[in-house]
Amino acid sequence: MAKKGVRQEWEEALQQVALAANNIVPWKPLPGPQTMAYTSEADELFYGGAAGGGKSDLILGLALTAHQNSIIFRREYPQLKGLVQRCRKILKGTKAKYNSTEKVWSGLPDGRSLEFGACQHEDDVEKYQGRPHDLKAIDEITHFSKAQFKFLTGWLRTDDLNQKCRVICTGNPPTTAEGRWVIEYWAPWLDPKHPNPAAPGELRWFAVLDGEDVEVESGEPFEYTDKEGKTELVKPRSRTFIPAKIEDNPIYMKTGYKSVLQSLPEPLRSQMLKGDFAAGVEDDPWQVIPTEWVLAAMERWKKDRHISMTRPTPMTCLGVDVARGGAAKTVIAPRYGNFIGKLQKHAGKTTPNGGAIASLVQVAIVGDAYVHIDICGVGSSPYDTCVERGLNAHAANGAGGSSARDKSGKFGFINKRAEWYWHLREILDPTSGDDIALPDDPELLADLTAPKWKITSSSKIQIESKEDIQKRIGRSPDCGDSVVYAFGNVEFAVWAEDIATWS
Missing domain, CATH: 3.40.50.300 (P-loop containing nucleotide triphosphate hydrolases)
Known part of the structure; x- marks a missing residue:
């Protein structure tokens, strides 16, 4: 037996x-x-x-x-x-x-x-x-x-x-x-x-405060006043x-x-x-920006952050991804040459109109920096308000046409959104890029590594739409888009000048 x-x-x-x-x-x-x-x-x-x-x-x-x-x-x-x-x-x-x-x-x-x-x-x-x-x-x-x-x-x-x-x-x-x-x-x-x-x-305790998942000290209920001044009892x-x-x-x-x-x-x-969670995670072969490139940029940011804050490099640009209400965020990415400062995130409910967003931009901007602001969907009103207030605002219209080519010269772009995302990919490339430094931000890492790409029949690069990304990952990639706008080409000459100044 x-x-x-x-x-x-x-x-x-x-x-x-x-x-x-x-x-x-x-x-x-x-x-x-x-x-x-x-x-x-x-x-x-x-x-x-x-x-x-x-x-x-x-x-x-x-x-x-x-x-x-x-x-x-x-x-x-x-x-x-x-x-x-x-x-x-x-x-x-x-x-x-x-x-x-x-x-x-x-x-x-x-x-x-x-x-x-x-x-x-x-x-x-x-x-x-x-x-x-x-x-x-x-x-x-x-x-x-x-x-x-x-x-x-x-x-x-x-x-x-x-x-x-x-x-x-x-x-x-x-x-x-x-x-x-x-x-x-x-x-x-x-x-x-x-x-x-x-x-x-x-056991650790967490609560959602102003849309953010936050660790708190204990499981005891506490009163919290949100950004709109409303107070409620929160049970972690x-x-x-x-x-x-x-x-x-x-x-x-x-x-x-x-x-x-x-x-x-x-x-x-x-x-x-x-059960090693630190072991490598395989990228999708059609992922626009490889995860290791983003992580390398974040390592540069952590290494040089204390130096960067004291450097005389002027603010170059504010990349602004706009949200008006809803679950999305308005995110501002301040750029100093090839260094992105800490992202400024604002719940959509706190930026209900163009005036509110323009006011945030006015507070964030330093010197002669220009503003590259999203105008797709709800962004046109904030852009108009920024212009009315005399800010150096440039419209980021991702749906607009593009005449640019990739570094190889072989491929064009289906629209400006594809051009800007691919430009960020190229300047993050460790073999030929520009040593970009990005904030050590898990949400930014997830956003920049989410989009996928393909080549169209007309030999143009097409990037997955923001709407499709949102359906796939369950949220809007606002942090990633703000950084893309910060490096998006308003004029190529501006970018060349920035690199020269930084180096």
Whole structure:
């Protein structure tokens, strides 16, 4: 007779408990990180990192034993197959049944409910609008955009005072640039550059203040007065990250899965075996600006920031991306030759008209610097107001035609937006660029590495539209556009003069 494996022995023992106890779910967390995550008090928990740490089992176990009304998401429906199969094994011997059409389990002990969902496209989240659950679990969180995550978790609630509500996310380190928002969201645990790192499982509290995600001192409610002078009572939410590796899963350790992870090529090996969030993230081959080029520019900024602030280099330009109301921001990028100062970000609700934006520009501008201001959409009124006030304003019309060529001379541009983005790419190129220094700003990094490009049939470079980028990443790339405008060519002679002055 073949010897039983660890998993088989574990599950058979639990099945006997279930049958003896009349429809009790035969599951309990593994000792170590999985138990730590199961008992965590965090409102929003990220569990995982490495592969094989029992991520999927954790969210299934929580849904089946600790919550009344749960939903588990994957990005695409076919990816749910493994979760469904594992759920069948856990529930073997109970009265539970699965409806594959509705993707809902019925007959669960204690009247619990569990369903599965997917959001392949950005706007698929609307299918789940207004549907409350006390457990929102997102498996492989780095496959989702931040906008999807925030929308799906927006209806986390229950009418049972004894039921805890929580968000559980699982996943490995991101393998694409689009998943990097996760590192920013759980920065105290995942960002090695964070000034105040947190220990695994340690609770930190966060609140959204004036549209920004801000870490606060504790979970105690506090009164906050926003930029419009309105005061409200804010209740912070707790957040944590608990790492798990294959060594924490005795079942997978017995079956030799670790050797599979050890055989992966780098950086996938470090990501999946060690849960290394600092390992390289592969760029899309049609990404306009390579991530490493932007990171190099940010390293130059950090290295020279204290020197740059005392240099006699005059302000060259203000790049202004305009927002009037809504979730977008008005962002001002001050440029000093090849150095961009700290971005000035203003919530759209604080810049409702041209006068408000022009006033911000007047405060920010120094000397004879010119203003390159976005006039597409809502930007024409701020531009007109800047001109009326005697500012050296130039219209940034990204939809306008372009007669410029790339450095090779082979390609033209479909419009000014493509020309300006490609110009920034060229001056960031480490082999032939101009040693541009960009602020060490995670939002700016995400914005500049989001756009993709292609060559049209007329041999012109076309950059992904702002609207399409917004749909894909879930927000407007306002910080990136402001820097693009700061370096956008009003006159090539101006740029040449700036470089000469800086050097």
